[in-house]
Amino acid sequence: MWFVCAALAAxxxxxxIWFMVTSAFKAEPEVQAIPIHWxxxxxxxxxxxREAAEFAPLxxxxxxxxxxxxxxxxxxxxxxxxxGFGFAKYKFPGRSFLFLFVICTLMIPFQILVVPLxxxxxxxxxxxxxxxxxxxxxxxxxxxxxxxxxxxxLPDELLExxxxxxxxEFHMFLRIVLPLLLPALTSLAIIVFIWSWxxxxxxxxxVQDRELNVLAxxxxxxxxxxxxxxxxxxxxxxxxxxxxxxxxxxxxFQRYFIKGLTAAAVKG
Amino acid sequence: MRRRKPINRxxxxxxxxxxxxxxxxxxxxxxxxxxxxxxxxxxxxxxPPNWVGLDNFRELFSDRLFLTAxxxxxxxxAGATVPVxxxxxxxxxxxxxxxxxRTVLKTLFFLPVLPxxxxxxxxxRMLLHPNGVMTWLFGAWRGVTEIDWLSNTVLAxxxxxxxxxxxxxxxxxxxxLAGIVGIPPELRDAAHTDGATPLQxxxxxxxxxxxxxxxxxxxxxxxxxxxxxxxxYVLSTDPGGPANSTLVLGLLVLKYGxxxxxxxxxxxxxxxxxxxxxxxxxxxxxxxxxxx
Numbered sequence: 001m002w003f004v005c006a007a008l009a010a011x012x013x014x015x016x017i018w019f020m021v022t023s024a025f026k027a028e029p030e031v032q033a034i035p036i037h038w039x040x041x042x043x044x045x046x047x048x049x050r051e052a053a054e055f056a057p058l059x060x061x062x063x064x065x066x067x068x069x070x071x072x073x074x075x076x077x078x079x080x081x082x083x084g085f086g087f088a089k090y091k092f093p094g095r096s097f098l099f100l101f102v103i104c105t106l107m108i109p110f111q112i113l114v115v116p117l118x119x120x121x122x123x124x125x126x127x128x129x130x131x132x133x134x135x136x137x138x139x140x141x142x143x144x145x146x147x148x149x150x151x152x153x154l155p156d157e158l159l160e161x162x163x164x165x166x167x168x169e170f171h172m173f174l175r176i177v178l179p180l181l182l183p184a185l186t187s188l189a190i191i192v193f194i195w196s197w198x199x200x201x202x203x204x205x206x207v208q209d210r211e212l213n214v215l216a217x218x219x220x221x222x223x224x225x226x227x228x229x230x231x232x233x234x235x236x237x238x239x240x241x242x243x244x245x246x247x248x249x250x251x252x253f254q255r256y257f258i259k260g261l262t263a264a265a266v267k268g
Numbered sequence: 269m270r271r272r273k274p275i276n277r278x279x280x281x282x283x284x285x286x287x288x289x290x291x292x293x294x295x296x297x298x299x300x301x302x303x304x305x306x307x308x309x310x311x312x313x314x315x316p317p318n319w320v321g322l323d324n325f326r327e328l329f330s331d332r333l334f335l336t337a338x339x340x341x342x343x344x345x346a347g348a349t350v351p352v353x354x355x356x357x358x359x360x361x362x363x364x365x366x367x368x369x370r371t372v373l374k375t376l377f378f379l380p381v382l383p384x385x386x387x388x389x390x391x392x393r394m395l396l397h398p399n400g401v402m403t404w405l406f407g408a409w410r411g412v413t414e415i416d417w418l419s420n421t422v423l424a425x426x427x428x429x430x431x432x433x434x435x436x437x438x439x440x441x442x443x444x445l446a447g448i449v450g451i452p453p454e455l456r457d458a459a460h461t462d463g464a465t466p467l468q469x470x471x472x473x474x475x476x477x478x479x480x481x482x483x484x485x486x487x488x489x490x491x492x493x494x495x496x497x498x499x500x501y502v503l504s505t506d507p508g509g510p511a512n513s514t515l516v517l518g519l520l521v522l523k524y525g526x527x528x529x530x531x532x533x534x535x536x537x538x539x540x541x542x543x544x545x546x547x548x549x550x551x552x553x554x555x556x557x558x559x560x
Contacts, residue, residue, distance in 0.1 A: 002362065002365045002367040003367045003368055003369060003373075005362055006362055006363065006367065006369075006370065006373040006374075006377070007369070007373055009359060009362065009373075009377055010373040010374075010376035010377045011376075013376070013377045013379065013380055013434065013437070013438060014376040014377065014379045014380075016380070016388075016391050016392065016395060016434070017379045017380065017382070017383070017391075019391070019395065019401065020383075020387075020391045023394075031394070032394075032397070032399075032400065034399065034400075034401075034404045034408075035404060035408070036401050036404060079287050079288050079291070080288070082284045082285075082287070082288070083284060083285040083287070083288035083289070085284060086280070086281040086282070086283070086284030086285040087281070087285055089281065090277070090278045090279075090280060090281020090282070090284070091278050091281070092278045092279055092281040092282040093282075094282075095281065095285075098285055098289050099285075101289060101292070101293075101297070102285075102288060102289060102292055104296075104297070105292045105296035105297065107545075107546065107549060108296060108300055108542070109491075109494075109495050109541065109542060109545050110495070111495060111497070111517075111518050111521050111538050111541055111542075112300060112303055112535075112538040112539065112541065112542045113296065113299045113300065113303070114521065114522070114525070114538070115303060115306065115521065115525045115531055115534045115535050115538060116299040116300070116302040116303040116306055116535065117295070117299040118525070118526075119302070119306075119313070119531065120298070120299055120302065135295070136295050137295070138291075138295075139288060139291045139292070139295075141288075141292060141296070144285075144288055169277065169280040169284075170280070170284075173284070197384060198384030198385060198386065200384070200385065200386050200498050200501075201497060201498070201522075204501075205522070205525075205526055216384055216386040216387075217386075219386050219387065219390050219502075220386070220390070220502055222390070223389075223390045223393050223394070223502070224502075230393075230394075232394045235390050235391075235394065236391070236394070238390075239383065239387045239390050239391055242383070242384060242386070242387050243382055243383040243384075243387055246382050246383070246384070247382050250382055258442060261381070261439070261442060262442060262443060262446045265443050265484065265488055266443075266446075266484065
């Protein structure tokens with residue numbers, strides 16, 4: 001009984017993903033064939049992907065998305081851990097105020113930032129450039145919040161022992177704190193990657209050159225091409241490409257993946 | 269020397285948090301304050317901003333486009349919260365049972381969480397083609413060959429909700445499952461030995477334990493729904509279309525800001541959106557505090 005319900009639910013929910021992936025390997029007319037082809041009849045390895053890459057700079061989009069996501073991950077993980085550690089283990093004047101200041105930013109929906117941030121970034125002269133694309137949103141306050149919690153749980157004796165050995169505070173952060181936070185940092189890295197990889201609104205408004213576009217925005221080139229019929233085969237190929245990195249993270253780091261998603265939801 | 273060290277040491281904390289604090293000051297706090305100020309001006313990016321006080325807000329409430337977007341947003345929020353809350357709970361309870369193939373089926377059910385929203389929008393745009401896959405699945409057996417899923421002003425908003433829920437339900441199932449794992453098994457066992465039916469156990473044991481999860485799912489799905497924008501931009505026939513039937517507040521911000529270059533109005537819309545989201549957060553805090 002449970003099995004039947006679960007199988008039915010799984011089929012309904014997985015079907016669009018199944019159809020996306022299989023369609024990426026179909027011949028173009030097959031994609032829209034009625035009745036549908038559950039599997040490609042005329043299996044093609046790379047034709048749809050090549051078509052997608054010829055119509056728009058698919059690999060450039062992929063590179064831009066990767067660059068943006070990796071920078072966001074690196075910055076949020078490193079500076080998030082640093083700030084989280086600072087908030088958790090040091091008592092400096094203004095600590096509570098500054099923490100509140102950082103946490104406030106978690107409540108700000110991006111929609112309210114987009115217009116003023118656009119004007120600000122334009123004033124910096126970063127419009128339509130990599131810095132403009134990448135730097136706003138490069139650090140997420142969730143990282144500080146999450147790392148402060150994990151850093152608080154670290155035993156003080158460990159830090160004291162480090163100090164006895166004459167380690168400097170920053171050296172201690174690098175050599176003792178970061179390695180201990182590694183599991184939490186992995187979850188954080190995954191969740192930040194997912195967010196940044198899917199970012200759509202900011203790249204849409206700040207970049208005009210197609211060479212600077214990210215995959216999320218570039219995808220719409222295939223489903224809504226300018227003066228051209230939609231290319232569904234290519235769209236499915238490009239969509240598959242856009243899903244692969246996240247699917248890989250899910251497959252190889254499943255536990256951290258789920259932990260990251262849950263932690264991000266429960267933050268409030 | 270030894271006595272002075274602990275005093276100096278704590279300044280390191282300030283140094284450690286400073287990069288983050290400065291970053292957020294420049295790229296979050298400043299733009300928000302700037303946005304509030306902007307909402308009190310008329311500004312088209314060319315001429316210097318012109319102070320108009322609360323006029324933008326006053327005008328919003330007689331602005332057809334804004335009222336349409338507000339209504340559409342509320343409809344979307346309704347469709348993206350209540351069904352998601354119920355369905356994700358049911359899914360979590362289902363996948364919490366023990367049966368053959370559970371892990372595989374749960375993973376398949378979870379797949380919609382993986383692709384970015386834009387990918388979901390593009391894929392569904394194809395599936396919801398008037399003569400496409402979904403028409404075949406829902407229409408073929410009764411001889412219908414064309415359904416205007418996305419070009420009908422009644423159907424289009426419902427399609428947006430359906431696609432949103434498709435991705436949201438597995439995600440919130442995960443949150444419910446995390447809550448269910450936290451229920452002490454002794455409680456369930458005790459209920460079982462006392463002869464409680466599964467339904468009674470759920471109602472009297474599980475649900476009270478899941479109270480904070482329930483509030484979390486409700487508020488988080490509401491906040492996410494208020495911020496919706498990508499689906500209405502990519503999945504619809506034209507952004508917000510047809511005939512503004514999928515125009516939501518998040519999209520109106522973009523339309524006023526980057527299509528009409530009415531930055532003041534765009535900022536005013538985003539302030540209203542922000543206020544609504546804050547109200548939801550405040551409701552969550554109040555609920556949790558009352559629950560103790």
